[in-house]
Every structure is written in C-alpha cells, then in structure tokens.
Amino acid sequence: MKASLLVVLVIALCTESAFSLTCFSCKDATSNIQCLSTTTCADHEKYCLTTYSTKGFGDDRQQSITKRCAAFCPTIDLNIGIAGVATNCCQTSLCNISGASSVKTSYTMIAVGVLASLACILRLGL
Template sequence: MQIFLLVETAGLCAPFSVACFWCYTCNDEPSNWNCVKATKCADTDKYCLTIYASGGIGDKKGQRITKKCSPVCPQTNLNLGVAAISTSCCEHSFCNLSGASSVKTSYLVMATGILASLIYSLRTGL
C-alpha cells in the first residue's frame, strides 16, 4: 500500500518544481488503524509528528494518537504515573506509519517473528 501511495504522489508532484512532503495524519484517534490518511504538507513543514498520549487506571485506561505535519519537532516525553505523553518526529514522506511508542519495540517484534520462523523451519525440516 505504501509503495502505491509513493508512486501515486510522485505523479502528483512531478509537474511542480517544489518537492512534495507527505505525512499520515489523524487527530485524537484511539487506534493507529485510523491514522492512515495521507496529507500533503505545507512547504514550511519539515517533520511528520506523532503524538502518543495514554492515561487512566485499571479498566479506565485509554490511549490517543495524533499525527500531523509540523515545521518543528517538539521533544516531549512526560510520564506522570497515570498519564503519559510522548512525541516522535521523522523527516521523510510517509515515515510516520507506525504508531509504536518506540523503535526498540518494533525491532523486538520483528526479531521474535524471525526467530519463530527459524524455529518452525528447523522443526519441520524445511
């Protein structure tokens, strides 16, 4: 899907001399699944910004994700115990697809999948 969007947007930007910069955007969504709307950023925007907020106690826990284009990258990592807010920025088109709170988590999930595949292949003799 991402490759299709890149090819599609390249066609839209090619006639213009200004380079296009695109980010995924959403506002105060409970899930990253709702944050896949592609938006062309303004010429002054340099970053795709993701804001992740969580809070609550017990069954009342919740999370919210906001993604947008931004001219600046605010570094915020605030943890108040029952509430937390963190931001992440990236500097190329469509780089804010993931809603993961950290890159380390993404690497851990990927490594676990590779390890599981390797174990399965060895056990079945493939």
C-alpha cells in the same frame, strides 16, 4: 526535441510541490489503524509528527494518537503515573506509519504518590 526535454527538466527541478513531504494524519484516534489518511505538508513543514497520549490505568486506560505535519519537532516524553505524552518525529514521506513510542502507565509512580499522600494525611492527623 532536445529543447522540449530541457524545458520539462527545468520545470520539474524548479517545482517544489513535486517534492513536498507527505505524512499520515489523524486527530485523537484511539488506534493506529485509524491514522491511515495522508496529507501533503506545506513548504515550511519539514517533519511528520506523531503524538501519543494516555490517561488512566488498568481497564480504564485510554489512549489518543494524533499525526500531522509540523514545522518543528517537539521532543516530549512525559509520564506522571496515570497520564503521559510522547512524541516522535521523522523527515521522510509517510515515515510516521507507526505510533510514537507508547507511554506506559507507571505503577511505581502511582504507588509513590499514594504513599506520599498517606504520609501527609498521617502527619496532619497526629
């Protein structure tokens, strides 16, 4: 009896697949509620990665959420006014249930771009 328990314990400790990371996964979802499917990560994938992107502004704003397993964690937080991308990584199973830090449309960046364009047009027109 003790020998069979020892064999079961050794098998359980040596089986890495029993301890694989599990992440929520989706591709180009428009809402976080569409990202409730799960996937078991490969042995080399140590992160659950969430990528959140936006484009447009106001009523024309569109968002996209992608969740997956990843071998490395890219740190991206980019906002260029009418488009942006942000990532979030974590290292425990099912830790990516929420979206990455959302990307807000920067109306200040849009205003600066419009003013810079207007200044160039006025300068070239003179």
